[in-house]
Amino acid sequence: MPYKVIGGKATQIKYSSDEVFSRIKHESIKFIDLQFTGLTGRFHHTTISADTFTPDQMEDGLPKLDGSSIVGFTDIADSDLILKPDPSTFAIIPWLTEKKTARLLCDVYWGGGRGRLESDPRGICQKAEAFVKTQGFDFSNWGPEVEFFVFDKVHWDVLTPYKGQSYSIESSESPWSQEGTGYPMGLQEGYYPSTPSDTLAPFRNECVDVLNDNFGILCDNHHHEVATAGQCEIDIKYDLMTNSADGAQSYKYVVRNVAQQFGKVATMMPKPISMDAGSGMHTNVSLWKKDENTFYDKDEVLELSQTGRYFCGGVMEHAKGLTAITNPTTNSYHRLVPGYEAPVYIAWSSSNRSATIRIPGHFKGEKYAYMKRMEYRVPDPASNPYLVFSAVLAAGLDGIKKKMEPGDPVKEDIYKMTKSERKKHGIDTLPANLGRALDELESDRKYLNPIFSNEVLDKIIDLERRDHREIAIRPHPHEFYLYFDV
The missing domain is CATH 3.30.590.10 (Glutamine synthetase/guanido kinase, catalytic domain)
Known part of the structure; x- marks a missing residue:
């Protein structure tokens, strides 16, 4: 997630999806840690094999989340959520050396194409950024x-x-x-x-x-x-x-x-x-x-x-x-x-x-x-x-x-x-x-x-x-x- 400051403005240097997959290959990454934040501020993650990670999953998200098990997300009757990785947040985790692992922060969406989960804190922050x-x-x-x-x-x-x-x-x-x-x-x-x-x-x-x-x-x-x-x-x-x-x-x-x-x-x-x-x-x-x-x-x-x-x-x-x-x-x-x-x-x-x-x-x-x-x-x-x-x-x-x-x-x-x-x-x-x-x-x-x-x-x-x-x-x-x- 590197960035540079031009004048007073901090400008993020964004990785594209293609650049992320190039780095995964070049760095011999074995696993991808999909990370997101719950409503109470706790960090959560699930890990997938880099071999199975595809550009379509980067674009459309992964059906990897039971929202009823994350405090403040959903109830058990409607709990299918999507984790959509943000390629600009790609980072290699240095303490996981035996099986090289990179992380991606994720946005949280409803399943079934119903849009952003209202209680996704990152989504609330992005909404605030747009409101400015x-x-x-x-x-x-x-x-x-x-x-x-x-x-x-x-x-x-x-x-x-x-x-x-x-x-x-x-x-x-x-x-x-x-x-x-x-x-x-x-x-x-x-x-x-x-x-x-x-x-x-x-x-x-x-x-x-x-x-x-x-x-x-x-x-x-x-x-x-x-x-x-x-x-x-x-x-x-x-x-x-x-x-x-x-x-x-x-x-x-x-x-x-x-x-x-x-x-x-x-x-x-x-x-x-x-x-x-x-x-x-x-x-x-x-x-x-x-x-x-x-x-x-x-x-x-x-x-x-x-x-x-x-x-x-x-x-x-x-x-x-x-x-x-x-x-x-x-x-x-x-x-x-x-x-x-x-x-x-x-x-x-x-x-x-x-x-x-x-x-x-x-x-x-x-x-x-x-x-x-x-x-x-x-x-x-x-x-x-x-x-x-x-x-x-x-x-x-x-x-x-x-x-x-x-x-x-x-x-x-x-x-x-x-x-x-x-x-x-x-x-x-x-x-x-x-x-x-x-x-x-x-x-x-x-x-x-x-x-x-x-x-x-x-x-x-x-x-x-x-x-x-x-x-x-x-x-x-x-x-x-x-x-x-x-």
């Missing part, structure tokens, strides 16, 4: 910053609920490690440490090589993040909307598999360690007309244009319901608490990381006009990037359409404000848990309808309410510490 053009823009650029943890081992016991439930995390970098490097990191002390404290530089180097060389996903930086026990970030170059969502999904796939090659385990869980920083997926976006970044205006505050301000205003207006899509797990809301650099307060600013929206201000002037963007700091890596980009886009475009002003940028540390000070500044808060986020989405969803059908939104809400109930009915281990002697 109907609103007077040529394209949008997206850059997700995906954080994650890499642990040595994780153990949990959840299958014996009457006995009690527990988990444990092992990491040589952690202050609780029994067999560490001798240079453990304290809680919230993991940002940019040098080796030997940072034990994961070789792992991240390997991830970057695989992403760059095999998957065509350009990485320009990697580092240890704020939390102890192996929190990492690898920065990937911005791209067009669907390409960027493909890249985020492929990124998570590569990180997990390379971790396994290193004898470790990677997780996109937003908050696996209490009292420490969680993992986010800060999402950067800009809207373009031809070669002009419409978010840039040298004469405006923070050099953010009126179009950009309205976009921010729309995201702020819909922020509460958006969290059900950008933060779709019960664990997500353990991250969204004050004091850990995670955004809680609905506001916008420049270098202020206590606000939900940041307008990065590292450089100024027309030379860097292409870099002017909105960074939405709320999403986390447990989310489905196809849905996140689509929903944030819908909110921002609604703001542009209705000319929603975001108010003045907030310069003060919002975490240190009193409740009355926040009220004076008109600063509201995000939902405190998944249940409240879903309530907000149910009452504020009309702006999503140009991209999301009500049926798909109903599925998202039902699936997440199920998870919310799963946690609500179970006692937490820490409750025994707090209440056992009441």
Whole structure:
């Protein structure tokens, strides 16, 4: 999935079907891994023999999917689905060396020629990408910053609920490690440490090589993040909307598999360690007309244009319901608490990381006009990037359409404000848990309808309410510490 950047525009270098079959032959590929994303964001695959793969199957798709077995797709009474490979996503999987294997991302269609499956996340993202053009823009650029943890081992016991439930995390970098490097990191002390404290530089180097060389996903930086026990970030170059969502999904796939090659385990869980920083997926976006970044205006505050301000205003207006899509797990809301650099307060600013929206201000002037963007700091890596980009886009475009002003940028540390000070500044808060986020989405969803059908939104809400109930009915281990002697 290689691409090149011309001016501000990221242009994918697409493989044709003929080029894919030529590479299969030239590279002696034995198997083709057909990969797709479910509604909840999980990656799925089925594998076929390269010897039986034909150009007609590339064109028309393969009848390889029972939709009733994929959460959020179909019910059992109507479950025949088609996987249609996208030749531009061809990549050779480097860790499958004994029987050389390549992957293709797939679009999901109904059987019987009934068109695209409405709950295919990639299809929703492609629909959003087309919607941008109907609103007077040529394209949008997206850059997700995906954080994650890499642990040595994780153990949990959840299958014996009457006995009690527990988990444990092992990491040589952690202050609780029994067999560490001798240079453990304290809680919230993991940002940019040098080796030997940072034990994961070789792992991240390997991830970057695989992403760059095999998957065509350009990485320009990697580092240890704020939390102890192996929190990492690898920065990937911005791209067009669907390409960027493909890249985020492929990124998570590569990180997990390379971790396994290193004898470790990677997780996109937003908050696996209490009292420490969680993992986010800060999402950067800009809207373009031809070669002009419409978010840039040298004469405006923070050099953010009126179009950009309205976009921010729309995201702020819909922020509460958006969290059900950008933060779709019960664990997500353990991250969204004050004091850990995670955004809680609905506001916008420049270098202020206590606000939900940041307008990065590292450089100024027309030379860097292409870099002017909105960074939405709320999403986390447990989310489905196809849905996140689509929903944030819908909110921002609604703001542009209705000319929603975001108010003045907030310069003060919002975490240190009193409740009355926040009220004076008109600063509201995000939902405190998944249940409240879903309530907000149910009452504020009309702006999503140009991209999301009500049926798909109903599925998202039902699936997440199920998870919310799963946690609500179970006692937490820490409750025994707090209440056992009441």
